Amino acid sequence: MRIHNQSGPQRVLATAALLLTSAAAAADTDAQSVDYLNFANGVLPERVGGMAAELKVDVDMALRAIDGDGSGFVVTPKPGAADTGIWFVYRLPAMTTFTEFAVPEVRETPSPSQTFFREVEIAGGVEGPEGAFELLAVATLSTHAASGQVTRIPATSTRPVGWVKLTLRGGIDVQRDKTFFEFSEIVGEGSQEPVPRLEAFTGKWKGRGVKLELTQDGANVSGCYDGTGDLSGTVSGNLLRATGADRVTGVPSSFVLGIADDGAILGVRSTNRAPFRLYTGAADATLVTECSDRATRPPGCGSIVHGIGFDFDSAAIRPDSAPVLDLLYVGLKNAPESAITIVGHTSSEGLDAYNRDLSQRRAAAVVAALVARGIGGSRLSAHGAGESEPIADNDTEAGRSLNRRVEVTCR
Numbered sequence: 385m386r387i388h389n390q391s392g393p394q395r396v397l398a399t400a401a402l403l404l405t406s407a408a409a410a411a412d413t414d415a416q417s418v419d420y421l422n423f424a425n426g427v428l429p430e431r432v433g434g435m436a437a438e439l440k441v442d443v444d445m446a447l448r449a450i451d452g453d454g455s456g457f458v459v460t461p462k463p464g465a466a467d468t469g470i471w472f473v474y475r476l477p478a479m480t481t482f483t484e485f486a487v488p489e490v491r492e493t494p495s496p497s498q499t500f501f502r503e504v505e506i507a508g509g510v511e512g513p514e515g516a517f518e519l520l521a522v523a524t525l526s527t528h529a530a531s532g533q534v535t536r537i538p539a540t541s542t543r544p545v546g547w548v549k550l551t552l553r554g555g556i557d558v559q560r561d562k563t564f565f566e567f568s569e570i571v572g573e574g575s576q577e578p579v580p581r582l583e584a585f586t587g588k589w590k591g592r593g594v595k596l597e598l599t600q601d602g603a604n605v606s607g608c609y610d611g612t613g614d615l616s617g618t619v620s621g622n623l624l625r626a627t628g629a630d631r632v633t634g635v636p637s638s639f640v641l642g643i644a645d646d647g648a649i650l651g652v653r654s655t656n657r658a659p660f661r662l663y664t665g666a667a668d669a670t671l672v673t674e675c676s677d678r679a680t681r682p683p684g685c686g687s688i689v690h691g692i693g694f695d696f697d698s699a700a701i702r703p704d705s706a707p708v709l710d711l712l713y714v715g716l717k718n719a720p721e722s723a724i725t726i727v728g729h730t731s732s733e734g735l736d737a738y739n740r741d742l743s744q745r746r747a748a749a750v751v752a753a754l755v756a757r758g759i760g761g762s763r764l765s766a767h768g769a770g771e772s773e774p775i776a777d778n779d780t781e782a783g784r785s786l787n788r789r790v791e792v793t794c795r
Contacts, residue, residue, distance in 0.1 A: 417573045419572060419573065420476070420573065420576050421571060422451075422571075422781050423640070424781035427474050427476055428475045428645075428650055429474055429650075430547075430645050431472070431473035439460040439462045439464050439470065440462045443664070446472035446474070451660075451781065454489045456500065456566045458565070459565050460564055463497070466561075468554065470551070471549055473550075474548045474550070475513070475547055476576075479544040479546050480546070482520055484537065484572075485520075485536070485537040487568060489531065489532075490527055490528045490568065492556060497560055499555035499558055499559070499563055499564075500555065501552040501565050501566065501567050504551070505550070506521045506549070507519050507551070508543060508547065509548075510544075520539050520541050520548075521539050521541075523537040527556055539574070552567060581622075581707070582619060582622040582642075584600075585600040586598060588667065588670075588671035588673065590671050591665025594609075595665075596673075599678070600680070603619050603711060604616075605617050605624055606675070607675055608674055609628060612630050612631050614675070615627060615628030616681075616683070618691035618711070622642055625785065625786055626638070627775065636657070637655045639651060640652050641663065647667045649664060649665050649667075650664045682715035684716050684794075685715075687791070689708065689790040690788075692708050697742075701753060709753050712792070722763060723763060723765070724764050726766050726791075727792070728742075728744065728766070729771070729787060729788065731783075731784035731785075732771045741768065742770075743769055744768025746790075751766045
């Protein structure tokens with residue numbers, strides 16, 4: 385991961401019209417909106433700069449600002465002064481047009497040594513992380529009166545962009561010369577061009593806590609990690625979602641991974657359902673692992689399958705899910721078991737009863753898709769488990785995206 389220290393874009397003296405809404409109202413009015421500045425939607429942090437180096441701000445903090453968890457966190461491990469400024473550059477998975485941005489939970493920690501960042505600039509570019517950036521929106525934040533509120537920031541430019549630069553400056557309530565700065569989440573709404581499937585998940589990567597080899601065959605990926613772990617997963621757009629287990633201890637792990645601009649693996653990992661942690665390593669072609677000569681296998685009996693997407697609040701399968709369904713068909717068509725159950729799972733948004741019904745309908749839609757591909761309907765059944773059996777936390781969008789899955793049980 386390359387980290388550069390550069391000056392931010394030229395300050396534009398403008399004041400955005402800010403609209404303050406509650407989280408409940410946002411859920412009602414924006415339920416179908418997509419956060420195109422979310423890691424789980426394929427956004428990858430590529431650079432950090434400004435005063436980041438001296439304040440020990442790294443790519444982990446850049447990732448936390450787009451992880452879907454709107455609660456506040458300390459961005460600067462070392463304290464800064466009133467003029468503290470940092471920036472993060474993010475690579476989008478496809479050209480994106482933003483119409484509005486938002487910052488949730490602008491809340492001050494009751495400490496004279498901590499404050500929330502005050503000035504927010506969002507700029508967009510098309511020439512890469514080192515190219516020119518044009519201002520998309522700017523805002524001066526003030527503390528929310530209550531939890532659950534969101535500050536909305538209208539975009540002042542609707543130019544399609546492939547890169548976003550988020551700049552944070554100053555503090556709302558700086559009381560000391562040495563102050564720790566907090567932030568919550570940057571959200572970006574609008575529209576995005578289709579994201580092609582990335583074909584870059586064949587390789588070897590090594591880093592602190594990372595020893596990983598992957599082999600990709602279309603949407604299907606298998607591999608090994610840590611020297612004792614086996615994983616399998618599917619690629620949707622530019623992200624790999626995978627699950628695995630340690631062969632010795634049986635401890636499970638979940639991964640959401642992308643490929644950075646310099647070829648590094650970059651994402652998050654949760655072990656034994658603990659909170660997600662940054663997972664990054666440099667490409668290393670010399671690495672030898674226990675799965676170096678292992679071929680990929682399509683998902684089948686016993687598999688956890690991601691990458692089957694549905695329209696919002698619907699059991700209609702999206703067309704881009706066809707490659708994953710084709711793989712599942714290949715893995716099941718010659719299975720010796722006579723009874724195959726497709727189990728649908730959801731994340732925790734919404735009511736439990738509603739999620740059970742939705743997961744049942746979605747599992748039935750997958751069954752219908754497999755029957756249409758040639759598997760006998762008498763062998764297949766559908767079951768909706770709803771949100772009752774999570775495999776990851778529901779606090780971040782990475783975890784929620786892993787919980788939205790299909791599992792295959794056979795007997």
